[in-house]
Amino acid sequence: MLDDLYREQIIDRFKHPRFRGALPDADARYEDENPLCGDHVVVYLKFDPQGRAQARFEGEGCAISMAAADLLMEYASGKTEAELRQISKDDVLALVGLSLSPARLKCALLPYKALKAALYGLQPKDAAEPSPEA
Amino acid sequence: MRAAFDPQTVRADFPTLQREVRPGVPLVYLDSTASSLKPRQVVERLADFYLHHYANIHRGIHTLAEEATAAYEEARQKVALFLGAHEAEEIIFVRNATEAINLVAHAWARAHLRRGDLIVLTQAEHHANIVPWHILAAERGVRLAFVPVDGEGRLDLDAFHRLLAQGPRLVALTHMSNVTGVVPPVADMVRAARQAGARVLLDGAQAAPHLPLHVAALEVDFYAVSAHKMLGPSGIGALYARREVLETMQPFLGGGGMIRRVTLEGFAPAEPPARFEAGTPPIAEAVGWAAAIDYLQTLGMERLHAYEQELGAYALARLAEVPGLRLLGPTTMESRGAVFAFWLDAAHPHDVAQVLDHYGVAVRAGHHCAQPLHRHFGVPASARAGLYFYNTRADIDRLVEALGHVVRMFA
Numbered sequence: 047m048l049d050d051l052y053r054e055q056i057i058d059r060f061k062h063p064r065f066r067g068a069l070p071d072a073d074a075r076y077e078d079e080n081p082l083c084g085d086h087v088v089v090y091l092k093f094d095p096q097g098r099a100q101a102r103f104e105g106e107g108c109a110i111s112m113a114a115a116d117l118l119m120e121y122a123s124g125k126t127e128a129e130l131r132q133i134s135k136d137d138v139l140a141l142v143g144l145s146l147s148p149a150r151l152k153c154a155l156l157p158y159k160a161l162k163a164a165l166y167g168l169q170p171k172d173a174a175e176p177s178p179e180a
Numbered sequence: 181m182r183a184a185f186d187p188q189t190v191r192a193d194f195p196t197l198q199r200e201v202r203p204g205v206p207l208v209y210l211d212s213t214a215s216s217l218k219p220r221q222v223v224e225r226l227a228d229f230y231l232h233h234y235a236n237i238h239r240g241i242h243t244l245a246e247e248a249t250a251a252y253e254e255a256r257q258k259v260a261l262f263l264g265a266h267e268a269e270e271i272i273f274v275r276n277a278t279e280a281i282n283l284v285a286h287a288w289a290r291a292h293l294r295r296g297d298l299i300v301l302t303q304a305e306h307h308a309n310i311v312p313w314h315i316l317a318a319e320r321g322v323r324l325a326f327v328p329v330d331g332e333g334r335l336d337l338d339a340f341h342r343l344l345a346q347g348p349r350l351v352a353l354t355h356m357s358n359v360t361g362v363v364p365p366v367a368d369m370v371r372a373a374r375q376a377g378a379r380v381l382l383d384g385a386q387a388a389p390h391l392p393l394h395v396a397a398l399e400v401d402f403y404a405v406s407a408h409k410m411l412g413p414s415g416i417g418a419l420y421a422r423r424e425v426l427e428t429m430q431p432f433l434g435g436g437g438m439i440r441r442v443t444l445e446g447f448a449p450a451e452p453p454a455r456f457e458a459g460t461p462p463i464a465e466a467v468g469w470a471a472a473i474d475y476l477q478t479l480g481m482e483r484l485h486a487y488e489q490e491l492g493a494y495a496l497a498r499l500a501e502v503p504g505l506r507l508l509g510p511t512t513m514e515s516r517g518a519v520f521a522f523w524l525d526a527a528h529p530h531d532v533a534q535v536l537d538h539y540g541v542a543v544r545a546g547h548h549c550a551q552p553l554h555r556h557f558g559v560p561a562s563a564r565a566g567l568y569f570y571n572t573r574a575d576i577d578r579l580v581e582a583l584g585h586v587v588r589m590f591a
Contacts (some may be wrong), residue, residue, distance in 0.1 A: 048538045052531075055591065083530055083546045085562030106560060109532035109590070153530060 052109065053143060065119035067102045076164035080156050085111045089119075089160040091168075097126045101161075105137040108153055110146070115157035117141040122161060130165055133158070182480065185487040187572050190479070193219040194570055205540040208575045213358055213519045214544050215408045216389060222411055225471035238437065238462055240272030248463055255466035256453070259418050260474045264394030264402075270426060272419045272453045273461050275383035278308040280404035280419035281352070283456060284381055285312040287419075287429040289350065292299035294322035298348040300334055300378070302327040302364075303556055304357045307549040309383045313352070315524060328577060329556060332510045333360030340369065343424050344376040351378045355387035355403075359550045359564070360509030360514040361492075363387065370400050379425065385409060385417075389519050389568070390488060391469050397511055407465065416465035419456075427442040429462025433458040444511075448549040484569040491526075495565070498580045503587055509555050518567040521548065524583070526590040529563040534562075539582035573585070 069075075069090035079086040085107030092100045101122035103115040122130055122142055138158045139146075146154055194217045199491045200206050209217060224518050229251065249410050255266070258270040260499035274280045293299075299313050302409050317324050325348070327340045335353075344351075351373040356363045366382060373380045381402035387393070389410035395403045403420040407413060421429070431438055435458035440448040449455045476484070492513045499505055504525030510516050524532050533545035544564045547554045553560065566577055 048535065050534075052589065056345070061590075065292075084551075084554070085528075085530070108528035110530070124226075152531075166486065 056109055056113040056142070056144065059113035059116045062076050063112065063116040065102055065123070066092060068104055069100060069102050072102075074088070074164040074168045076160045078156060078160040078163060078166060080107075080111075080152055082152070083108070085153055085156055087111065087115055087157050087160050089157060089164045090114075091122075091130075091161075091164050093127065098124050099127070099130060103157060103160075105157075110142070110144070110150055113136065113152040113157050114142050114154045118157045118161060127165065127168065130161070133161070182483060185479065185483045185569065186488070187570055189336050190219070191570055191572075193221065193475075195220065196569060197201075201537065201542075203539045208541045208571075208578045210527070210565040210567065210571065210575065211542045211544050212389075212409070212568035213386065213548075213564060214572075215414070216411050216419070216568055217570065218411055218413070219475055221475050222413070222468050222471045226413060226464055226468040229467045234464065251467045251470075252463050252567065255470035258470040259405075260420075262393070262473045262477070263388070263418075263420050264396050264398075264407070265420050266396050267423065269451075269453055270420055270423055271425075272421065272456045273420055273466060274417050274456075275415055275462070276406040276417040277383060277404040278406075278417075278550070280402075280417055281308055281381065281383060282312045283432050284352075284402050284404075284421075285316050287432045287456060288379070288425065289316055289322070290320070291428065291430045293320060293322050293349055297322045298343075298346055299324050299350040300327065300340070300343045300351045300353075300373075301325070303329045304333060304335065304360065304553050305352075305354055305550070306358055306363065306383060306385070307551070309352055309354060309381075310552070311380050322349075326552075329362075329553070330359075333357060333362045333508065333512065333553070333557075334515075335362070335364050337365070337369075341372065344372055344378070347376065348373075348378045350381065351401075352381040352383070354383040354385075356390065356517045356519075356521065357446060357509070357550075357553070358566075359521045359548050359553050359562070361519040362509060363391070363515050363517060365515070366400075367398060369440050370398055375398060376393070386519070390485060392485060395420050396425045406467040407472065411475055412469035413462075413465040413472075416462040416469055421452075424450075429456070431458075432485055433457045435459045437461070479569070487568060487569055488518045489513050491567055491571060491573065491576070492516075492520075495520060495567065495576045495579075498576050499583075502580060502583045508554075508559070508562055519564065520566075521562040521564040523557075523559045524586065526587045529561045529588065532563040532583070532586050535586045536579070536582045539578070539585060541579050541582045544581070 072090040074091040077088045087105035090102045100117040233247045237249040257268045322378035379401040388405040406417040438458040506523045508521040
């Protein structure tokens with residue numbers, strides 16, 4: 047049961063994140079927190095000329111929220127804005143791969159909420175933006 | 181002199197303590213600071229009242245209404261005696277300590293405070309004793325000042341006296357912190373505040389379950405309590421307000437029960453305490469709370485307190501063995517209660533609580549509605565073990581053993 051909750055991958059991502067760090071000239075940045083527990087995350091998105099995202103996060107929080115952030119940033123990297131908009135909660139939960147109680151679900155989905163809010167804040171692109179399937 | 185308290189004599193009264201969280205993993209309940217467990221006697225009294233004596237109170241001529249009214253008013257008498265009030269009419273039933281403080285902010289402060297008036301609070305307050313005053317400050321332009329706390333969470337009394345010199349109208353502080361467990365020197369503080377001309381409110385949500393109380397002797401103006409932290413039902417609490425102050429307060433919520441007369445042109449309010457109890461009150465909850473008070477008083481608050489102090493000292497010694505554990509609060513039991521919030525270097529409080537739950541140990545994780553205090557300690561959250569008299573040394577041992585698992589898992 048505890049193994050279900052803290053798979054080795056989660057502990058490993060928590061201790062050794064691959065996608066942690068600020069992107070100083072990011073196209074979008076969103077900071078969010080869970081007021082119940084103080085988990086805190088900042089998501090950064092930067093798009094290359096081909097419209098592919100580089101995604102990073104900063105923050106502090108429990109192993110679940112920080113590992114979820116790292117896994118989600120990896121998943122988001124290389125995607126176009128349209129593809130990012132299609133990421134669903136279920137995608138995030140599949141990445142995390144844990145059976146979570148309602149309280150811990152909020153931890154796992156905090157980085158997802160921040161990513162969605164960052165996308166919402168992006169300025170609409172002009173027609174030069176590549177189509178999602180391009 | 182009565183024999184020292186032995187928790188084994190009461191544990192059978194709390195069926196929750198006999199349960200397992202999973203097969204083979206018995207529960208260790210260390211979340212009493214958030215809410216206490218309920219003994220059989222309280223639940224049975226509630227059931228008996230609902231099944232055999234229940235009706236709405238007041239103005240009923242029938243037998244049940246008379247029985248229910250008598251039981252409700254007897255509960256008010258019991259709360260008054262438990263708190264050490266002079267008279268039952270100084271007890272207003274509310275939903276919880278939070279509502280009690282909000283009642284003071286509405287019914288007393290709005291009638292008496294003006295723009296620029298000073299309210300003194302402390303950095304150790306629960307949000308329940310901060311936010312109502314922020315709301316009042318935004319609405320009425322009163323000023324708020326906070327007594328700082330030191331590295332152990334104890335109040336800076338020099339700063340307190342300097343603030344008193346500014347002539348505050350109200351001093352409102354916790355009688356026991358729900359994070360650090362610190363019990364400030366309230367007798368001296370209340371005396372000094374009253375001499376400075378201030379009214380004094382004590383948030384007794386944490387103190388009332390653990391300390392023998394005498395609010396009249398303390399000469400405090402307001403005292404706020406919740407039943408659910410002291411074996412009683414959820415949904416009821418009380419505000420004690422000194423008769424003389426009570427008379428000067430305007431109504432809180434409007435409705436039935438709080439009036440003397442209503443016309444199409446206006447209304448005349450009832451005398452206290454009815455003036456502040458609009459609508460059908462928590463009747464059965466009051467009766468259940470009275471049963472909780474009977475239970476506590478049969479065991480003896482002095483005796484329970486002595487036991488909790490001894491258990492707390494054991495907990496402090498054992499927690500000191502855990503590598504990387506930083507206590508938010510004093511490291512001795514002097515002037516503090518047996519609640520222990522801590523930060524573990526190895527893992528976030530959420531993860532600590534989750535792994536402890538796996539081993540059957542129930543603790544709380546978060547900021548415990550005290551964000552300013554956590555900011556002072558430089559941590560976003562903490563894990564918290566809150567003890568009550570039904571806990572044992574074996575419970576502390578289980579906690580420390582489970583913390584060892586956390587440290588190994590995240591090391």
